[in-house]
Amino acid sequence: MKLVKPNWVTHDGYSIFSVDIHPDGKRFATGGQGGDSGRVVIWNMEPVVNESAELDPNVSKILCQLDNHLACVNCVRWSNNGLLASGGVDKLIMIWRLSGGSGGSSLFGGKASVETWRCIATLRSHEADVLDLAWAPHSPWLASASVDNSVIVWDASKFPAIVAVLKGHTGFVKGITWDPVGKYLASQSDDKTLRVWRTTDWTEEALISEPFDECGGTTHVLRLSWSPDGQYLVSAHAMNGGGPTAQIIERDGWTQDKDFVGHRKAVTCVRFNGNILQKKQSGSSKPQQYCCVAIGSRDRSLSVWLTSLKRPLVVIRELFTHSVLDASWSPCGLRLAACSWDGSVVFIEFTQQELGQPLDPAEQSSLHERLYGKPLVQGGCMVMEAPELLNLKPPAPPTQQPVQSTTNSVPAPLNTSTTPAKGPINKQIETRTSDGKRRITPMFIPPPPDIMDTAINGGTTVPTFTSKPQTKSSIVIEKRNDVVTPNVTSSVNSAIINTPASSLTLKRREQSTPKLHHLSPNKKLKILSEKGAGQIVLPALKPSTSLSQQAGHHAVTISNNQGLAHLQVFRGTDSEPTWDLYLGYNAVALAASSAVIAVGLEDGSLHTFHPIKGSRFAPPLAPPAPLAKIHAVGNAVMVISTCGDVRVWEIGNTCRMIVSTSAAHLAAPGTSILSCTLYNGMPHLAFTNARAYIYHKEMGTWLLIGDSHDPVWRWSSFNALSSSGSRTPRGPLFSLQEGLLRTSGNVLPNPRSAHTGPSIVSYMEQQLLASKALGSAQEYVHWIMALVSYLLTQDGLEKRLRLILDDLLGPSHTSASKSTSWDPMILGIKKHKILGDVLNVVGGHLRWQRLFLEYTEQLTALKNQST
Numbered sequence: 001m002k003l004v005k006p007n008w009v010t011h012d013g014y015s016i017f018s019v020d021i022h023p024d025g026k027r028f029a030t031g032g033q034g035g036d037s038g039r040v041v042i043w044n045m046e047p048v049v050n051e052s053a054e055l056d057p058n059v060s061k062i063l064c065q066l067d068n069h070l071a072c073v074n075c076v077r078w079s080n081n082g083l084l085a086s087g088g089v090d091k092l093i094m095i096w097r098l099s100g101g102s103g104g105s106s107l108f109g110g111k112a113s114v115e116t117w118r119c120i121a122t123l124r125s126h127e128a129d130v131l132d133l134a135w136a137p138h139s140p141w142l143a144s145a146s147v148d149n150s151v152i153v154w155d156a157s158k159f160p161a162i163v164a165v166l167k168g169h170t171g172f173v174k175g176i177t178w179d180p181v182g183k184y185l186a187s188q189s190d191d192k193t194l195r196v197w198r199t200t201d202w203t204e205e206a207l208i209s210e211p212f213d214e215c216g217g218t219t220h221v222l223r224l225s226w227s228p229d230g231q232y233l234v235s236a237h238a239m240n241g242g243g244p245t246a247q248i249i250e251r252d253g254w255t256q257d258k259d260f261v262g263h264r265k266a267v268t269c270v271r272f273n274g275n276i277l278q279k280k281q282s283g284s285s286k287p288q289q290y291c292c293v294a295i296g297s298r299d300r301s302l303s304v305w306l307t308s309l310k311r312p313l314v315v316i317r318e319l320f321t322h323s324v325l326d327a328s329w330s331p332c333g334l335r336l337a338a339c340s341w342d343g344s345v346v347f348i349e350f351t352q353q354e355l356g357q358p359l360d361p362a363e364q365s366s367l368h369e370r371l372y373g374k375p376l377v378q379g380g381c382m383v384m385e386a387p388e389l390l391n392l393k394p395p396a397p398p399t400q401q402p403v404q405s406t407t408n409s410v411p412a413p414l415n416t417s418t419t420p421a422k423g424p425i426n427k428q429i430e431t432r433t434s435d436g437k438r439r440i441t442p443m444f445i446p447p448p449p450d451i452m453d454t455a456i457n458g459g460t461t462v463p464t465f466t467s468k469p470q471t472k473s474s475i476v477i478e479k480r481n482d483v484v485t486p487n488v489t490s491s492v493n494s495a496i497i498n499t500p501a502s503s504l505t506l507k508r509r510e511q512s513t514p515k516l517h518h519l520s521p522n523k524k525l526k527i528l529s530e531k532g533a534g535q536i537v538l539p540a541l542k543p544s545t546s547l548s549q550q551a552g553h554h555a556v557t558i559s560n561n562q563g564l565a566h567l568q569v570f571r572g573t574d575s576e577p578t579w580d581l582y583l584g585y586n587a588v589a590l591a592a593s594s595a596v597i598a599v600g601l602e603d604g605s606l607h608t609f610h611p612i613k614g615s616r617f618a619p620p621l622a623p624p625a626p627l628a629k630i631h632a633v634g635n636a637v638m639v640i641s642t643c644g645d646v647r648v649w650e651i652g653n654t655c656r657m658i659v660s661t662s663a664a665h666l667a668a669p670g671t672s673i674l675s676c677t678l679y680n681g682m683p684h685l686a687f688t689n690a691r692a693y694i695y696h697k698e699m700g701t702w703l704l705i706g707d708s709h710d711p712v713w714r715w716s717s718f719n720a721l722s723s724s725g726s727r728t729p730r731g732p733l734f735s736l737q738e739g740l741l742r743t744s745g746n747v748l749p750n751p752r753s754a755h756t757g758p759s760i761v762s763y764m765e766q767q768l769l770a771s772k773a774l775g776s777a778q779e780y781v782h783w784i785m786a787l788v789s790y791l792l793t794q795d796g797l798e799k800r801l802r803l804i805l806d807d808l809l810g811p812s813h814t815s816a817s818k819s820t821s822w823d824p825m826i827l828g829i830k831k832h833k834i835l836g837d838v839l840n841v842v843g844g845h846l847r848w849q850r851l852f853l854e855y856t857e858q859l860t861a862l863k864n865q866s867t
Helices: 051-055 361-370 387-392 400-405 412-417 484-497 501-509 514-531 711-724 732-744 754-775 777-791 798-809 816-819 831-842 845-867
Strands: 003-004 016-023 028-036 037-044 061-067 075-078 084-087 091-104 115-123 131-137 139-147 149-157 164-166 173-178 184-189 192-197 202-208 230-232 238-240 241-252 256-262 267-272 278-281 288-290 293-295 304-306 315-318 324-329 335-340 345-349 375-377 381-383 427-432 438-442 476-482 548-550 554-561 563-572 579-584 587-590 597-601 606-609 627-633 635-641 643-650 656-662 672-679 683-688 693-694 701-707
Touching: 016 335, 028 075, 037 075, 037 084, 051 091, 061 400, 084 131, 091 139, 139 173, 149 173, 164 345, 164 732, 192 501, 192 711, 230 656, 238 256, 241 267, 241 476, 288 324, 293 324, 304 345, 315 606, 324 579, 361 548, 387 427, 548 587, 554 587, 554 672, 563 597, 597 627, 606 635, 635 672, 643 683, 672 732, 683 732, 683 777, 693 732, 693 754, 701 732, 701 754, 754 777, 777 798, 777 831, 831 845
Parallel strands: 016 075, 016 324, 075 131, 131 173, 427 476, 587 627
Antiparallel strands: 003 345, 016 028, 028 037, 037 061, 075 084, 084 091, 091 115, 131 139, 139 149, 149 164, 173 184, 184 192, 192 202, 230 241, 238 241, 241 256, 267 293, 278 288, 293 304, 304 315, 324 335, 335 345, 375 381, 427 438, 548 554, 554 563, 563 579, 587 597, 597 606, 627 635, 635 643, 643 656, 672 683, 683 693, 693 701
C-alpha cells in the first residue's frame, strides 16, 4: 500500500467537500469553496501516480478550473460516459462536457485551462442546497439530494426533464445512492431515516429508522453506498450501543443485524469499490468473491474493509485535521481518493495482492443477471425481477409478423441450415369445430412447448420461411370432427405471433421425430386446458426465457431451453451453483423464500425444494387448473389457479394445507392480479380493477379492504390521510392499498359536503378493523389515533368518541371486571397503554378537557387498584 497526499491539490486553502475519479482513471474532479464562489477543479491523475510526472513542469496538474457556481459546491460526480455533474449551495446542478479544442476556459469564466469544459445544462428545481448526486448505473438518470427534504431524478438525455420528485423525508436529505442494477434508489436524511425507493414506480420500498434512533448530532453529509453485487447497502451515521457505526442493510428483507464498528465519531461517507473482487484461498479450488468498502468519519480517519474479513483491512488515523467528507475509487479498483473539510485530498494505492483480483466486467454483469434478471433499459433502467411481466407486452397485429417472416429475406443461419422448399407443409389436419368453423393444423411446424394448446386458426397465415412465391401445393388433408375451444385457439395465435418463425423451425429441426414430439406433450396440456376452459377467470402464466429470485442468501435462476427447465441455486456471489437439476417441462413461475423454493411448470404442476439441500419436500403438487400466480413467504407457499382457486400449504418435514378457498367471484372479467402476498398465514390479493381483499381464516370469508373505484372510499382515503397529520406506517394494509389509487387514476371524486364527515369516520373505522383482521399492531395504533384526532375536530360525535374510550378503558370497577369478557390486550398491546396515548391527544383540545379529566381519573384509579 502506498499513501500520497499531494499538496498541490487544493482550492487555495478553502474546504474541499467532494472528490470523484473519472471513469477512464486519468482525471479526477474536486468540488468545494473557491474564494467568493463555488469551485470545481478537474485534475490530471498522472502527477499523482507518477513522481517523475509530478516533477515535470511540462505535465499539467490542473486540467480545468470552473468557478461558475454562485456558492460552495457540495458534490461532483462523473457519469459512465464522462459527463460531470456538480451541485451546490446555490441550489443549482450543472452538467459539464469536455469540449473540442485545447486550452481556453469555462463558458462563464475560470482560469485558463488545458482542457475546455462547457456547461451544457443547468438544473434549477431544488429550493435549497444540493448536498449529494448520483448517476444511475445503466441509464442517463441523475439523482440529486437536497436540504429541501426532497430527491429529484433527472433524465440527462432530455435535460432538464424531471423523471420523478421523491418526497417523504422530513429532514435534510444528505446522501443518495443507486442499486448497481438500477432497481432501487436509496436516500439518507437528517430525519434519522433511510428510505429505499423502487425505480419502476418511484414508490417507497423500505423505511429504515431503528439504527439511527440513538443518533444525536448531525453531519454535513450522509453519503451511503451500495455494494457492487447489490447484496448490501451501507449507511452513514448509525449507532449501536452508544457507539458510531456504519449500518449494513441486507437487500434480502432489508434486515439490519450487522454493522461496521470502530470509528470514534460519526461516519460521514461510505464508498464501495465498484469491482467485485476475488482471491484464491489456500486449500480451496475456486477463488472466494467479496466486496471492498471505504468508510470516512468525523474522527478524521479512514478505514477500508473487505466483506470476507471480520476486521478492517487497514485503518488510517489522523489522516486529516478535520472530517472526512467524500471518497472515490478508481475504475481499476486499486486507487482510493478521499477529501476533507480541511481542504486536502489523499490518495491510497493498493496492490492486487492486498485487495484481490477484480472480477471481469462481463462476469460481473453475468452475476447481476443471474441474481436479479436481465436489465431492460428504455430511457431509464428497469430490472425485470418478475419476468412474467413480459407477457403484458401488447401482441403484434395478427397478420404483420407472419407476413414479415414470409416476405423479408431469410436470416443467414436459417439459409445455411435448411434448403428452401416449394411445399414445406406436406400434411395438414382439417378440424370442424362444434360451432361449424374450419381450422387447419400444419403438422410440419408444430407449436413450441410454451404455447401449450391445440389447433391453429385456419384464417391465420402460416409462415413458409421463404421469400419465393408458392406455385403449387402438395398438401395432404386429413379431415376430423372435433370440438376446439375458440378462446384457447386465439391465445395460440397470439403466442405464435410473438415467437420468431426462424426459431420455431430451428428448434423443431433438432427433434428426430417431430410428429411425436408435437402430439405427446400437447395432448397432456390440452386435457389440462380443456378441463378448466369454461372457468378461466385469471390469465395463465406463460414460460419466459429465464426466471430469477432471491431465497435468503441464495440466488435462484431457471432457464427454459428446448422444453426443459434448468434450475440452479447459487450461494451469495459464487460463480458455481450450490446445486442444480432439470425439470421435464418449461417453468412458468418461480417463488422463493429462505425456507422453500417453489417452481410452477407449464403442465400445471408445482415442485417444492429446500434452498440449501436441494431436496424435495413432497411429490409435485397438482392444483386444479393452470397457474395464475405463486408466492412464497417463510415456509408457506400460495398458489392461485386460473379458475380462481387459492391454496396455501405449509411446507416442511410435514406438509399440510392451511387455506383452501376460491377467489373466482372476486376477479371481474378482464382483470388480473396486481399483487399477492401472505401475512399471518392469510392470503392478501389486489386486482387490477383497484380492489383489494384478505382471506380471514377464522371467519372463512374474504374481506374487502380497499376499493379505489368506490368514489366515497377514494375521497375518504385521500382526506383521511391529509387530515391525520402523521405518516401512515408501511404495514401489510398499506402495502395492499398503495397501488389501488394509482391503478384507478388520480382524479378524485367530490361527494357532497353534507356527507364528508361521516364518510371519513366510516373509512377510518374500516381501516381500523382491517388492521385488526390483519394482525398489524402498528397500523392499528396509527388508525385509532387518526380516528380519535379526527373525531375531536367534529361536532356531534362525542358518543362515538366515548365508545372508543370505553372499549380501551374496560370495566372501571372490580365486580364488573369479573363478569365481563373484555380483553385488556389488543394485538399484543395493552389497551390502557393506547388509552394513555389517546388521552394525551384529547388533552390538547381545551373544548374536551371535561372528557379528558373524566377518563384520566378512571384510568388512574384502575392503575392504583392493580398495584
